[in-house]
Amino acid sequence: MKRYILHTPFNIYHFEATTWQHAVHKHTYFEIIFIIRGNGIHTINGNTYDYTEGDVFLLGPEDYHDFVIREPTEFCFIRFNESVYRHSSGEKDNGWQSIVKTLLSTSSQSRGTLVADKQEKQKLHNLLAVLEEENKRDQAPYFTIIRDSLLRSMLMILARNLFSQTPARTQTNDSAEAILMYIRQHIYQPDKLTIDHLADVFHYAPAYISLFFKKQTGESLKQYIVKHKIKLIEARLLYSPLTLAEIADEFGYTDESHFCKQFRKYTGQTPGSFRKRT
CATH class of the missing domain: 2.60.120.10 (Jelly Rolls)
Structure with a gap:
């Protein structure tokens, strides 16, 4: 680059x-x-x-x-x-x-x-x-x-x-767009993207926020979070010199193995093979 x-x-x-x-x-x-x-x-x-x-x-x-x-x-x-x-x-x-x-x-x-x-x-x-x-x-x-x-x-x-x-700014807006923005802002903080935490921030019951989000966007809350994270990781692999361990740590994975397993599940490739293809 x-x-x-x-x-x-x-x-x-x-x-x-x-x-x-x-x-x-x-x-x-x-x-x-x-x-x-x-x-x-x-x-x-x-x-x-x-x-x-x-x-x-x-x-x-x-x-x-x-x-x-x-x-x-x-x-x-x-x-x-x-x-x-x-x-x-x-x-x-x-x-x-x-x-x-x-x-x-x-x-x-x-x-x-x-x-x-x-x-x-x-x-x-x-x-x-x-x-x-x-x-x-x-x-x-x-x-x-x-x-x-x-x-x-x-x-x-x-x-x-x-x-x-701060997260408090999103609490006044119960739209799907506010939830999407909150996810993008906290994509590196997995503890803030749990269903229970999101439900608390946006004043929904945990079961309802998932239904609301899927109705508004067409995909589940968990699926959106993972897909958005994977897209960011793909950019890291293509454009940054970070090691796999460093990328895993940046995105809050417990270890490199978990990171590689989830990346392969959603892309069909290991992070290493995805990076080498360029």
Whole structure:
């Protein structure tokens, strides 16, 4: 898989596209992706999300992704490496760097856009507009200080939104879509995907939530969870260097043997043979 390299600590890439020209790829840097206008599909580490105007995504060096553009889309990519936030303007930490470090080390790829609230999205897009204007004057006095302060503000808003996402938010919505979203968000936490736990989160009887889900989606709750997990695992096998043991651990399998047995049951192949076919 191709890995894109950033040769400077920071840059902004603003462009419009009707088709996505890049193959699935990784980076050596972090990326904040703004959707200025347009819509389509964003696939991150095997997870697929619809994107639309105002959405904001955060990717790290080991995340791999691509887009399918439905309507002409205007993108803005902010790219930066660790040196930008670790040594920002020589200021004291005062706690913000530890928050940003936690943000950048927390897996957010299973959540899609990190910001749902319209006002929060608007704040981020306003900061982006200022940052782009300042970036045109990168030789002006205090540019680095202003740039780092704006980027810091963006990251703190993203952290606030990411860390405030809790299971309680789904309890007010009893639709199948809310259940599907909850499953996608917790696919790496098997203990949160048991029938009893899901029933408790969505205020259903355990027997009823299974019937409700199957009626709405056409397949059983357990089957959907396993199939979604297998699709993500297939992407790991194709695009990541992780060992089978590491993948098994990531997805909460008790051991590699159990992982291989379930993968073969649903795909007809062992994980090793699936990986070798490419």
